[in-house]
Structure formats: C-alpha cells, structure tokens
Amino acid sequence: MKMKELLLFLSCVLCGSADALHTDIHVVGCSYIHGGVMFGLDREELWYADFEKQVDVYPQPPFIQLISFGDGAYETAVSNLYGCRQLLQLSRTGMKDYPLQRDAPSRVMIYTRDEVELTVKNTLICHVTGFYPAPVKVSWTKNGRITTGGSSINNPYPNKNGTFTQIARLKFIPQQGDVYSCTVEHLGLTKPLIKTYNVETSGMPETLKPSFGPAVFCGLGVIIGVLGAAGGTFFILKANKWI
Known part of the structure; x- marks a missing residue:
C-alpha cells in the first residue's frame, strides 16, 4: 500500500452498516502543503475547516437545519492537522523510497x-x-x-x-x-x-431556443385540412350533379 494512501485511510472514520439508513464520515487528510478536515453525511458536506482563511465553514444551504460542531471545532481541526503531519513524517521515515501512486481524474x-x-x-x-x-x-x-x-x-x-x-x-x-x-x-x-x-x-x-417543429406540423395540418375540405366539396358537388 502506498504511503499517502495508508495515511489517508488511517485518517478516515466511516460510521455505518449494510442496513443503516444514513452514513456519516469524518475525514482528516494532509500532505506537507495541503490539509483537510471535514464532517459529512450521506455524501454531503456538513462542516469543513478552511485553513487558508482560518475559519470553519458550514456549506449547507440556509433552508437546511444547521448541525453545529461547537465553537472549538476549528481549533480541534488544527490539532488534527498537526497530528496528521506528524504521522506523515513517521510514515515517510518508515516507508522511504516507496513509489507514489498517481491516478489522474477519471x-x-x-x-x-x-x-x-x-x-x-x-x-x-x-x-x-x-x-x-x-x-x-x-x-x-x-x-x-x-x-x-x-x-x-x-x-x-x-x-x-x-x-x-x-x-x-x-x-x-x-x-x-x-x-x-x-x-x-x-x-x-x-x-x-x-x-x-x-x-x-x-x-x-x-x-429560449427557436423551434420550427410545431410550426411545421401545424402548417402541414392546415394544408391537409384545406385539401380535405376541398376534396369533400368536390365530391359533394359531383354527387349532386349526378342526382
């Protein structure tokens, strides 16, 4: 197993079972440059730490009932990020020269x-x-x-x-x-x-796109209707002539 893959999976906590109605997730991931801490429910983000702006973020729309993670959630995320990088350093020492996995977006x-x-x-x-x-x-x-x-x-x-x-x-x-x-x-x-x-x-x-289909069908319908009426009139007059 690749070094970063091992770290990221050790940092993930999945909660749920085969017969569960919902699945929640807590992710702590890091590299020497990037880091992320997030809580989610049913593949939707509920909360994450923005380490660039140094704030926590609740990305759910305003009509969703807010699930609060407490006033100290961001500070806890900073501690988790520090711990993750400590593990990264230990793993790098123990798994040196391991080839890195790189999968491009599918x-x-x-x-x-x-x-x-x-x-x-x-x-x-x-x-x-x-x-x-x-x-x-x-x-x-x-x-x-x-x-x-x-x-x-x-x-x-x-x-x-x-x-x-x-x-x-x-x-x-x-x-x-x-x-x-x-x-x-x-x-x-x-x-x-x-x-x-x-x-x-x-x-x-x-x-908003121009569409000619209904107009064409409408026009054909009018033409066929006129021809039908003309044909009917012709046969009526012809029938009257032979009476």
Whole structure:
C-alpha cells in the first residue's frame, strides 16, 4: 500500500452498516502543503475547516437545519492537522523510497446548478472525480480571462474505491455569448484538463431556443385540412350533379 494512501485511510472514520439508513464520515487528510478536515453525511458536506482563511465553514444551504460542531471545532481541526503531519513524517521515515501512486481524474464535468435564464444569477459547477492523491487544483476563466470572484472548492471527498472527488463552484450571471472554462491540474496529469461551458449553446433553456417543429406540423395540418375540405366539396358537388 502506498504511503499517502495508508495515511489517508488511517485518517478516515466511516460510521455505518449494510442496513443503516444514513452514513456519516469524518475525514482528516494532509500532505506537507495541503490539509483537510471535514464532517459529512450521506455524501454531503456538513462542516469543513478552511485553513487558508482560518475559519470553519458550514456549506449547507440556509433552508437546511444547521448541525453545529461547537465553537472549538476549528481549533480541534488544527490539532488534527498537526497530528496528521506528524504521522506523515513517521510514515515517510518508515516507508522511504516507496513509489507514489498517481491516478489522474477519471471524469471531469461542467454544468450549472440551476436552469439557465439570461441575466439571472446562477452557479457553474466543475465536478472532478476518480483521482489520487488529493487534492486537485481548479481555476476558472471567463472569455479567456482568469476569474476568481465568487469561486470556491470543497474538501476532497473519498470514494469507495480509494480515489477522491472534488467540486468547484463559480457564481456567475449568464450573458449571451459568454464562454467559461474550468481548468483541472493534478499530479497524475501530463497537461491540464479543460472543460468549456458556452452560454449561447450550452446554457440556453429549451424555451429560449427557436423551434420550427410545431410550426411545421401545424402548417402541414392546415394544408391537409384545406385539401380535405376541398376534396369533400368536390365530391359533394359531383354527387349532386349526378342526382
């Protein structure tokens, strides 16, 4: 088993059973650069520590009943991160020269959170899964220029096969013709993966796209109806002529 794989799995606590209705998870993961501490329920994040901003985050929408982890949750996460890095150092000493596992993301998708309406606020989602080790780096561009305002990314979420999933988000206001892209970088990639979202072709809801099908069928129906009426009149007049 690879060094980082061993550490990450030792840092995960899964609670649940085959007949359980719900599954909760507590993840503590680290490298010498990155670190993550997260609590989740049924594959949804309930709480995580943002070590860059030095705060704890409750990412659930406001209509969900808040599950609090206490005032000292962030300080506890800092202690967990310190302990994780101590274990990392010990494992590095005991498993030196072990080859590192690097699995590139198996799938990257870009889509909107809500149905798109022009000039109405929405969120772009870049869904990255199937990679190891964590994390990935995701950057956004709008019309070819880097944009960071309104962007966020969750902590790596472990999959059952030992790989990870991360979801990056970008708040945006759809405008006709705008082009967005998310760029994914990972140790297992030889070059970044780029997924593009075009508001004109990808984001336009079906109600805003021109459609000629109903008009054509309606026109054909009128023509057939007129021909039918004309044919009926012809046969009536012809029948009257022979009476």
